[in-house]
Amino acid sequence: MVILRHYAKPRINRNKEEVETLIYHVLKYPQVKNRYVRGLLSELIWKLSECPEGKYSTRLVSKEVSISLHKGIEVQHEHIVPKKFIIDELVKNKNNNSKLKEILDSVEGCIVTVNEHKRLKDKYGYDWKKRYKDAHISVIDRKTRKKEV
Numbered sequence: 001m002v003i004l005r006h007y008a009k010p011r012i013n014r015n016k017e018e019v020e021t022l023i024y025h026v027l028k029y030p031q032v033k034n035r036y037v038r039g040l041l042s043e044l045i046w047k048l049s050e051c052p053e054g055k056y057s058t059r060l061v062s063k064e065v066s067i068s069l070h071k072g073i074e075v076q077h078e079h080i081v082p083k084k085f086i087i088d089e090l091v092k093n094k095n096n097n098s099k100l101k102e103i104l105d106s107v108e109g110c111i112v113t114v115n116e117h118k119r120l121k122d123k124y125g126y127d128w129k130k131r132y133k134d135a136h137i138s139v140i141d142r143k144t145r146k147k148e149v
Contacts, residue, residue: 016051019044020104027094041087049079049109060110060148063138074114080128081106110139 023044029037053059055077065075079086086107093099106126116137124131132139132149139149 016048019048019051023048023090023104024097024100027090027100038087038091041090042083045079045083045086045107048104048107049077055109056111058109058111059141059143060108060139061142062110062112062116063140063147064113064116065111066140066142068113075111076114076117077109078112078117078120080108080110080131081126082122084122085125112137 023041026037026040026044049058056075058077060080065073086103089103090100093103106128110132112120116135119135119137120131121135124134129139129149137149138147140146141148
């Protein structure tokens with residue numbers, strides 16, 4: 001956990017295509033259901049969700065985090081589509097490149113408070129907006145300054 005004090009400017013410029021290429025290579029491993037391969041996918045999904053802004057400078061942020069930036073609240077980087085679901089989908093669709101691209105495009109992070117993170121459930125699959133709405137969490141897009149949920 002980290003205490004977010006302000007909106008950090010992007011300082012990490014990870015190349016999304018490089019991370020995606022690594023994911024494609026890992027998926028071509030013959031024993032893709034192996035726990036070590038799933039572990040590699042987990043780490044790569046973390047890196048992908050940090051592209052290009054960095055772990056705590058994501059485009060999406062909860063309204064609670066947005067209005068409390070200078071109060072020193074504890075926050076977490078949360079995957080809007082649960083990481084386990086993404087890994088399961090990648091493994092299931094490892095031979096379908098168009099589906100893989102669609103899955104990888106759904107990887108994105110959102111900064112939420114620790115309490116908000118506890119309210120989020122993993123049962124929604126790709127429907128991240130329903131997931132956040134059911135947890136009563138408003139989400140703001142920091143680039144457009146519009147409410148997403």
